[in-house]
Amino acid sequence: MFLKVEERKVAVAELVEGMYVCRLDRDWEGTPFPLQGVMIASQADIDLLASLCEWVYVDTLLGLAPREPAVAAAPVRDVGPVFENSEIEALQHSQAYPQLAAFDTELPQAREAQAEVVRLATRILDEVRAGRPIAAGEVREAVEPMVRSMVRNADAFLWVDRLRERGDYAYDHALGCSALAAALGRHLGLPEPLLVDLASGALLLDIGKLRVPPELLARPGPLAPDEMHQVQAHVQHALDLLDHGAAVPAHVCDMIATHHERVDGSGYPAALDGDRIPLLGRIAAVIDSYHAMTSPRPYRPAMAQHVALQQLYRGRGTAYAGELVEQFMQCMSVYPVGSLVELNTGEVAIVMAQNAARRLMPRVMVLTTPDREVLEHFGTLDLMMQGDRDAAIRIAGALSPEECGLDPVELFL
Known part of the structure; x- marks a missing residue:
């Protein structure tokens, strides 16, 4: 028998005595609470929670429900500025990134950043699997330590990420694409806020596949037309998930919406071509394909990185923007980290x-x-x-x- 739970997201500042807190915006581990749940019995309980987190979930079946519009009044994390595509295009090569830390110096910090992004990204994806909404601020919080590490020394983080233990493909692909997007954005000289946007968007590229039957995603052979339509619908599923209060910047949504478009117009869902595909979408197409090719799947082994680069090069001007493929090859180098x-x-x-x-x-x-x-x-x-x-x-x-x-x-x- 399963216990019924009715959860409501509440800012800690909105808590009152009689509410039952069933989840935090962080792990329970490391808090003074012996159980994963606490009844608010006094102002001291609220003050203690305020020192640990910004918001919580309350179970309205075990305690008082928040007053309306308590959920709407919860603080919204800063999700950064919104950029037009023309602005993003103009911002290429506007920022120089000299190496700020030696490889060996950055390595411990890269490991910490990678552990943090894995922990937070896994929690975000788990919550989406459970049917909970995406919080844009949490996505940025997950990728910011990685971006800061890559700004200091990109190779150190790529080295740590390349040797990361692999698990569920959906999680591995999200994490890998996020790191590659930040690396390419850094190489293109985009400002750091846009690196965070790139990494955030790349983390969510295939979030809609969590709504696609997994047997279709693992199918080795060709799909029937209706099955192909179900798989391609993951783009719209992702946008639907983001439309439910995630407050994701429009240019990041556009990146997710267009990462399967192709410069010759053969992509989906809108068959856009050339520069009608925004720059972030063209970047996403390259890194999404590269990471997919270099990842093991149930029906094939992982492709060597140098072979995947050759595949991208053969697709320049048709599937992928030629100048971005060449920039990505320069970013990865002749022998990419982990080769x-x-x-x-x-x-x-x-x-x-x-x-x-x-x-x-x-x-x-x-x-x-x-x-x-x-x-x-x-x-x-x-x-x-x-x-x-x-x-x-x-x-x-x-x-x-x-x-x-x-x-x-x-x-x-």
């Missing part, structure tokens, strides 16, 4: 960080012996910092996990 490569010594290594001055000479971590035996301890090597150029170790070529029998995620877990 497996073979060195001219026969050893297998993984790319950790780029050297902007010498793209063919990144910093790598050596994983195997020349005979492809996995090393007990992995050593790092900056290919650009070698002294004797004639005897220098260099990359012979990129590898797929299948070619070398290695899964970097498993090695580092």
